[in-house]
Amino acid sequence: MRFVIAVIIFSVVILIHELGHFLLAKKNHIEVLEFSLGMGPRIISTVKGGTRYSVKLFPLGGSCAMAGEDAEDDSPGTFNSAPVxxxxxxxxxxxxxxxxxxxxxxVIIxxxxxxxxxxxxxxxQNSAAEKAGLKKGDVITEYQGYHIDLGKDLYVYSYLNELKEGDTIRLKVKRDGKEQEISYKPDVNVRYLLGFNRSDVNSMTVESLIKGMPLEEAGLEAGDVITKINGxxxxxxxxxxxxxxxHPLSKEPVTITYERNGLxxxxEITPREYRTPVSGFGYNTYSEKTSGFNVLKYGAVEVKYMIRTTILSLKELVTGHLGMKDLSGPVGVVDAIGDTYEQSKSxxxxxxWMNLLNMAVLLSANLGVMNLLPLPALDGGRLVFLVAEAIRRKPVNRQVEGMIHFAGLMLLMALMVIVMYNDILKIF
Known part of the structure; x- marks a missing residue:
């Protein structure tokens, strides 16, 4: 069932995307050769009004194939014959x-x-945030210059932009209908750590060691079982x-007893100081009911949040803070939707329904942003050439454009193979 639901959501998002191309193509008197859902060989197909409507074997993807779309043909009814x-x-x-x-x-959500x-x-209490004037009930509207509409805006931005010791926290808050600015240096939480991760909260088996931390330097390995601390x-x-x-850990040495292969x-290790800047406040991430025009307003705000989150993630990918392992393709998306369904049943x-609709919103907004990137083979790449044509009042050499889009398509396919491989590794 989880697979069927995931495929339905993915297919609807793709279908709506292709429907946009289809309706505007018809509006501009461009002949649509085939409107299809899925990829691979056709399993259901019919022709109506000169357009073939198809459902294909693999339900991921879809297309709206227009006459002359990838050729230099500008005869009546072709893509190139339409006004720019x-x-x-x-x-x-x-x-x-x-x-x-x-x-x-x-809006439904x-x-x-x-x-x-x-x-x-x-x-x-007594934190730098309190001393700077922040109060319970304040509504945060800006954090570090980043506009905040929702609690999850603040969560995502904070997650992708980790607070560092010495930073200045700059807030804008709304209190009693008035906006106020607050700034302060964050407090620092000092802890002493051994530097290991457990397989689960009830186990003392070392699952992994944190590089450069005391236990790793002392020679412990994954699979060791810690049995005593200071006897x-x-x-x-x-x-x-x-x-x-x-017995809170400090800079004083401690003796760790552990088992390995029955021995x-x-x-003897010295815990390592670990300093964490803390904002000094907690904020809401739970939903509050609203009605009337606010439903439309915050429906639009939710879409804005999804678009901004996608753009922020792309920025982190380009700057190297996120890597290829963090990308997901169709296989990963379908698996994530399935997981959401299973976790929501209880x-x-x-x-x-709400969680699945939220996944559909995320997927649809993400697909919209990704397709507008100015890269060859994507809608955004094609728009670059069309806008250039509108400005120059003559088309870019279509043969050159075709070669660029083909090269982009090959790179995109290679990326999809890598991402799909990563998705499969994550699942298994």
Missing amino acids: WGRIAVVAAGPIFNFLLAFVLS VGCMGYDPATVLEVT VEVPDGKAYEKYIEE EYEA EGTLMI
């Missing part, structure tokens, strides 16, 4: 329809669940947490 602004409208319609779909679905204002829920037995995660609570070893039917 008509062709721009045809190409741009796909991404625009994705944004429209995202908006309609977001906001109407049912509400939205999440970035309201300050708590301010740490005190820690048979499970609960006992370990209790020991750390009663017991000891290592929360009831309404939450299943």
Whole structure:
């Protein structure tokens, strides 16, 4: 069932994208040779009004094939015979329809669940945030110069732009209908760590070691089982947490006893200081009900959030903060939708629908943004040539354009193979 639901959502998002191209092509009297859902051989096909409508074997993807679209043909009814602004409208319609779909679905979600204002829920007592004047109930509208509409705006920006010691936190908040500016240096939380990750919270088995931290330097390995700290037995995660609570780690050395292959070893290590800047406040990430015009307003805000998040993620990818392993293709998307469905079943039917619609919004907005990137073979790349034609009042050499798009398509296919391979590795 999870696979079927995932494929349906993915197919609807693709279908709406291609429908945008199709409707604007018809509007501009461009002959559409085939409108299809899926890839590969046809399993269902019919011809009506000169257009073949098909459903193909593999339900991921789709196309709107127009006459003369990839040729130098400009005879009546072909893509190139249409006015340049008509062709721009045809190409741009796909991404625009994705944004429209995202908006309609977001309105449904906001109407049912509400939205999440970035309201300050708590301010740490005696913190730098409190001393700077931040108060419970303030609504954050800007963080580090980044406009905040929703609590998840702040969450995503903070996640992708980690706070560093010495930074200045700059906020704009709305209080009693008035906007105020607040700035302060964050407090620093100082902890001492051993530097290991457990296989689960109840286990003392070392799953992995943090590079450059004490346990790694002492020679421990993944699979070792920590049994004692300073001679005190820690048979499970609960006992370990209790020991750390009663005997907080400091810069004083500790003796770690561990087992490897049935043999017991000891290592004396000095915990490493770990400093974490903290903002000093907590904020809302849960939905509040709204009604009337606000449903439309925050439906649009939700789409804006999805678009900005996609752009921020692309920026992190270009700057190297995210890597190829963080990308997902059709296989990864279908798996993520399936996981969302499975995880939502325990929360009831309404939450299943809301979470799946939210995935559809994310996917549709993401597809719209990605297709508008000015890269060969994508809608954005084609728009670059069409806008150049509109400015120059004559087309760019179509043979050159075709070669550029073909090269872009080959690179895109290579990227898709890599991403699909990564998706499969993640699943298995």
